[in-house]
Structure formats: C-alpha cells, structure tokens
Amino acid sequence: xxxxxxxxxxxxxxxxxxxxxxxxxxxxxxxxxxxxxxxxxxxxxxxxxxxxxxxxxxxxxxxxxxxxxxxxxxxxxxxxxxxxxxxxxxxxxxxxxxxxxxxxxxxxxxxxxxxxxxxxxxxxxxxxxxxxxxxxxxxxxxxxxxxxxxxxxxxxxxxxxxxxxxxxxxxxxxxxxxxxxxxxxxxxxxxxxxxxxxxxxxxxxxxxxxxxxxxxxxxxxxxxxxxxxxxxxxxxxxxxxxxxxxxxxxxxxxxxxxxxxxxxxxxxxxxxxxxxxxxxxxxxxxxxxxxxxxxxxxxxxxxxxxxxxxxxxxxxxxxxxxxxxxxxxxxxxxxxxxxxxxxxxxxxxxxxxxxxxxxxxxxxxxxxxxxxxxxxxxxxxxxxxxxxxxxxxxxxxxxxxxxxxxxxxxxxxxxxxxxxxxxxxxxxxxxxxxxxxxxxxxxxxxxxxxxxxxxxxxxxxxxxxxxxxxxxxxxxxxxxxxxxxxxxxxxxxxxxxxxxxxxxxxxxxxxxxxxxxxxxxxxxxxxxxxxxxxxxxxxxxxxxxxxxxxxxxxxxxxxx
Amino acid sequence: xxxxxxxxxxxxxxxxxxxxxxxxxxxxxxxxxxxxxxxxxxxxxxxxxxxxxxxxxxxxxxxxxxxxxxxx
Ligand SMILES: Cc1cc2nc3c(=O)[nH]c(=O)nc-3n(C[C@H](O)[C@H](O)[C@H](O)COP(=O)(O)OP(=O)(O)OC[C@H]3O[C@@H](n4cnc5c(N)ncnc54)[C@H](O)[C@@H]3O)c2cc1C
Ligand code: SF4
Ligand code: SF4
Numbered sequence: 001x002x003x004x005x006x007x008x009x010x011x012x013x014x015x016x017x018x019x020x021x022x023x024x025x026x027x028x029x030x031x032x033x034x035x036x037x038x039x040x041x042x043x044x045x046x047x048x049x050x051x052x053x054x055x056x057x058x059x060x061x062x063x064x065x066x067x068x069x070x071x072x073x074x075x076x077x078x079x080x081x082x083x084x085x086x087x088x089x090x091x092x093x094x095x096x097x098x099x100x101x102x103x104x105x106x107x108x109x110x111x112x113x114x115x116x117x118x119x120x121x122x123x124x125x126x127x128x129x130x131x132x133x134x135x136x137x138x139x140x141x142x143x144x145x146x147x148x149x150x151x152x153x154x155x156x157x158x159x160x161x162x163x164x165x166x167x168x169x170x171x172x173x174x175x176x177x178x179x180x181x182x183x184x185x186x187x188x189x190x191x192x193x194x195x196x197x198x199x200x201x202x203x204x205x206x207x208x209x210x211x212x213x214x215x216x217x218x219x220x221x222x223x224x225x226x227x228x229x230x231x232x233x234x235x236x237x238x239x240x241x242x243x244x245x246x247x248x249x250x251x252x253x254x255x256x257x258x259x260x261x262x263x264x265x266x267x268x269x270x271x272x273x274x275x276x277x278x279x280x281x282x283x284x285x286x287x288x289x290x291x292x293x294x295x296x297x298x299x300x301x302x303x304x305x306x307x308x309x310x311x312x313x314x315x316x317x318x319x320x321x322x323x324x325x326x327x328x329x330x331x332x333x334x335x336x337x338x339x340x341x342x343x344x345x346x347x348x349x350x351x352x353x354x355x356x357x358x359x360x361x362x363x364x365x366x367x368x369x370x371x372x373x374x375x376x377x378x379x380x381x382x383x384x385x386x387x388x389x390x391x392x393x394x395x396x397x398x399x400x401x402x403x404x405x406x407x408x409x410x411x412x413x414x415x416x417x418x419x420x421x422x423x424x425x426x427x428x429x430x431x432x433x434x435x436x437x438x439x440x441x442x443x444x445x446x447x448x449x450x451x452x453x454x455x456x457x458x459x460x461x462x463x464x465x466x467x468x469x470x471x472x473x474x475x476x477x478x479x480x481x482x483x484x485x486x487x488x489x490x491x492x493x494x495x496x497x498x499x500x501x502x503x504x505x506x507x508x509x510x511x512x513x514x515x516x517x518x519x520x521x522x523x524x525x526x527x528x529x530x531x532x533x534x535x536x537x538x539x540x541x542x543x544x545x546x547x548x549x550x551x552x553x554x555x556x557x558x559x560x
Numbered sequence: 561x562x563x564x565x566x567x568x569x570x571x572x573x574x575x576x577x578x579x580x581x582x583x584x585x586x587x588x589x590x591x592x593x594x595x596x597x598x599x600x601x602x603x604x605x606x607x608x609x610x611x612x613x614x615x616x617x618x619x620x621x622x623x624x625x626x627x628x629x630x631x632x
Contacts, residue, residue: 049581054607156578179583204628208605209581237627287632319608323623339631432602436629445631479583479600 006184012036012399014189019050021366022195023143024388032396041155047144054206055136060382076549083372086353091386105142123275129378171361172405182478190399195366199493200344215489222357227500229346229373232280251300256291280340342448355391365391423481426474431483569618576610
C-alpha cells in the first residue's frame, strides 16, 4: 500500500516546477485533457517563485504581421545553429495565441494606438519583445489564478528527489519530501513534465535559486545536451543591473583600466550594443591583455536621465536600489568594477519537437528543456511559454495513450529510506562548505568563461574530491537535505559541463576555448549528447538537424 | 539579506512564510501567538518577497548579498 509509505497523490499529468515553463505546461495539459487530473507541484509557492517570478518577463512574441520564417532564422543564426529548428518554429507559432491568453487573464501589456508596444532585443535582428506591467511576479500570479479557475491541482512545498519508473522504464511519477515537515510524498502520474529550470551554481541574487530536474531526468535515463554552454553576462557583485541595454543606448560604454572603450575592437558592428555573451568575451580578452579593472562608464548619461536607472519595474530590484539610497548612485555612476559573470548552465533535457524526452512518460519544458544554447533577453520566457504549451499538450496525449501508471512499493520504500536517512545526524554546515568549494572551482574565468584543455582537466580532478565528500554527507535537517541535494546536482552538472567543454574542440557562443579559438562549422555543427551509463556516462555527438534554416556553409556559393 | 522583523507591529498574518522562495521564514508558536521566526538566514536570496507582501510593512530586508568567488 503506497498510502502507508507516504502521502499519495494520483494524477494524469504531473508538472514539476511552477515557473513560466511549468505554469504553461499545466494550463495546456488541462486544456487538452479537460476531464483529467493535472497537478502542478513546486518546492515553493506557485506564483511567487522560480526565476520567472523575479524576472522582467520580457518575452519574444511573433504576431501575424511578422515574418515567422525570418524570426526562426534570426534565433537559429543568433544561436550559431545550436537550436532545435522545428521546436523554435513551433514555439514562435503559438506565441501570439499565448499573448492573447495572458491578456484574457488580466495581464496588461502596454499599447499605443491599440497596438502592442514592442522593441528589438540585443543580438536578434528582426524578432521583437514585449513585457507585461508588473513583470514576472504579476505574470506568475495571473497564471496561477487561471490554473485555479480551470481546476488544476496545486501542490506546494514539495521537493522532488527521484522519478518513479515502472519495469518497462517508463516514468510513472515522482517521489519527494515536504520541504518543511519532511513528510514523504509519492505522486503517481500518467505523464510527467519537468519544468525545473536549468542549474545555477548559486550565482548571486535570485540566481541563487536553482533546479534539479535535469539531474532527475539524467538519473532516469534521459539524454541531456548543451552542457558546454552557459549564460554569461557582465555584472558587478554590488547590485543587479538589468538596465545595461538602456544605459548603453543612452551613452554608457564599457571601458578598461586606461579608460579606453574596448568593444569596437572586438565587435566592430555592434560595439557596446552587442549581446551579453559578446560583451563577456570581450571583457575576458581585455583581462588577458592586462587591461583590467573594467568599468561600465555611465558618465556620459545626462544628470536628468540618471534617476530612471535607480528604479525598476521589477519589484525586488526597485526595493534593492531604494534601500541602497545614495550608495546606489555612487556605485552606478562612479567606478564600480564589472566582470563577466557565469550565471548558469544551458544544460537541458534533449527532446523531440513535441517536448518528449528519450524516456517514455517523461517530458520537459522551460529552461530544463534544451531548445537552444542562447536565449537573449526575451527568449528565455518566450521559449518557456512555448515549450510549456507544447509539453502540456504532449503530456495530455501520453497520459491517455500510455495507460495507468504503476509505482512499485519496493521502489517507493527504498527511496523513502534513503531520503529519511539523508538528514539523520548530519552536518549543519556541510552544504555551505561544498557549495563554496564548487564555486571556487567553477567561477574563475579560466574555467567557466575562457576554457583550455589543461585547465578543464585540472578542474575535473579537483571536482572528484568535492563529489566524494558530497556523496558521503548527510544534512542536519530537511532544509539542509534539500540544499545538499541541490548542491550534489550542481556538482554532477559541473562534471558534465567540464567534460562536454573538453569534447567541443572549437569556440561557439558562450563556449570559448583558448586552445581552439575559432568556430568550426565543418566539424562541429553537432550536439554533444550525454546519458548515464553503467555508473558512468557516455558523451557522443550527433549532427544538428537543419530542416528550416540551412547550415551556414550552404550560404557560400561554390565557385564553379 | 533579511535582517529584521518588527514583532510589535507584526499581526501574525503569516503571509511572509509561504512567499519566501528560500524557506527562511517559519511561522511558529511563541508566547501564545504565531510569530515569524528566521532560520538559515544565510540562504536568503534577497528577493524582497517577504517585505513586498507583508501587509503592515514590518519586515526590513537589507540590500546586502553574500560575496561569492569572482571570475578574477
Ligand atoms: C532577474 C532576472 C531577470 C530576468 N529577466 C528576463 C526577461 O525579461 N526575459 C526573459 O526572457 N528572461 C528573463 N530572465 C530569465 C528567465 O526568467 C528564466 O530563464 C525563466 O524564467 C526560466 O523559467 P523556468 O520555468 O524554466 O524556471 P523557473 O521560473 O526558475 O521555475 C522553476 C521552478 O522549479 C522548481 N523546482 C526546481 N527543482 C525542483 C524540484 N526538485 N522539486 C520541486 N520543484 C522544483 C523551483 O522551485 C522553481 O519554482 C530573467 C532572469 C532573472 C534572474
Ligand atoms: S528576502 Fe526573499 S529569500 Fe530573503 S527572507 Fe525575504 S522572502 Fe525569503
Ligand atoms: S507578513 Fe508581516 S504581519 Fe504577517 S506574519 Fe509576516 S511579518 Fe507578521
């Protein structure tokens, strides 16, 4: 009797993670399976958490007036071809419908002459973005209200530790704990969508929040990809500055220790208006040339324009600046050192264009799904919206098609025993120590930003000790247990990131190899795929399919 | 980093506990009433949710974040 082992929840579709990806997956599953049970589960409060809630929620939307093919091409080219082309097209195709749905939920998108106010976004040529009043918090809350109205069950404060699988290998739900009481929870589900975001190494501010779904999928046998790519952005540890784009439009520039603007040297066309990754790469080159510290010189911004940078439409950033008071003005417009900061990995679950993973019953949405390797400002949420809708639709189909799910008692019992032992007589500080060791290993630019074979190998060797210590550790309470599980996921992710980075012998987007500085389309229009194998892992390459946007080489006409 | 809750102003409504995405604020019985108790404050992500959603503005989050290793 599963009920005797823990709290048992039965559902047709389970969605884990209530950010943009999960909120949309749950709504879509319910719309496609109106008589079925759909459950949205999160480790925290639905509508108030995830990166989504703390974002501006700028989103890519393709309206009927836009050229869809041109937008697909834009995103694929912006990704230097590391993109699932058909999925990108399908994401963009539903984006306008989703925008209208959000409006129906009461979310307000500013308009002028009855048309949405949209603007271009860094690094994309034709694709436009827009954002709702109230940013991510309002976006998440409106979606939560819609889910409640449509009869989706919400389960909060449950942290998933394992996926359940039947004898045939199909995923049949998930197992976890109540993050407050430690109660063991079993969810039996016809289809399971992971929408838990990708992995951060707690990069600071709200990017201290991370997700473990990619690890859960990997442990259940799913194929992962994009481990070698990351999200880099220029930043300062003093405050989270979202307004760099606007500041640059108003005259701000990155300068080096000598006060020289340096972006034109590396990006003659875009200069400081280049994408955050290009800015980060240029910063590293200045560092190599011995011209640090680097600053964002805002001195050219007129006094009367400055106030707008010290406020934000995102509530938490606005509070931050207000509380900093005069300090904010001094830091922002004075000499504050900027760095290329590694924010998170792009490791995601590899799926088909219907968001199905390689394991039956398991789907992925949001940033836990590997749609592409760079999301620009606006295609993070854009991709989450679309993959959420698509994954929810496929999950509804799968729940119908795959029949009743089975969770074995033996499996549930052994996971429960392991879970409960995870916070018996453990160490209060172990998680913080492991995390610090991991950050000290990964954050140096010579490991995660500018890579080289010898340094990657050294980092891998050092990671072994951290991993070993993590595997032996137990927490002192359930809070520590959740943190420790998250840290272990980070350690495993770091390993995949280092190994895939060693394998990709070229430089492409955020993956920058000092020993292979050029992009190599001939050899590397490939995914690096990863799956668990015999206690270890297998990494291999597969060509990236290009059914819609031909590979770059074919743009060059052969000389006849 | 969350710094202070003014328990004299606090009405014990409990709003701040669930909105915390880092599990820092726990409503607990103290002196015959439910009060918000801070735990593991070093894991606060400085998201201001508790302060934003407290109906009587008795929470003070400071704009301080823990330093982490820099790239150089
Ligand atoms: C400050 C900031 C501003 C941003 N602004 C923009 C922007 O304007 N436009 C844009 O496109 N992008 C923006 N982004 C990026 C964007 O917010 C994210 O990429 C996107 O929200 C990710 O959504 P998601 O659904 O994949 O994950 P999330 O929103 O992070 O949701 C994942 C959820 O999964 C839960 N979870 C994870 N693991 C488990 C588990 N094991 N058990 C239970 N629950 C779990 C988490 O609690 C979380 O709620 C911004 C990001 C930040 C930090
Ligand atoms: S600021 Fe955010 S993370 Fe910190 S205690 Fe308040 S709600 Fe929790
Ligand atoms: S939200 Fe404010 S008033 Fe309500 S319990 Fe928390 S601190 Fe007290």
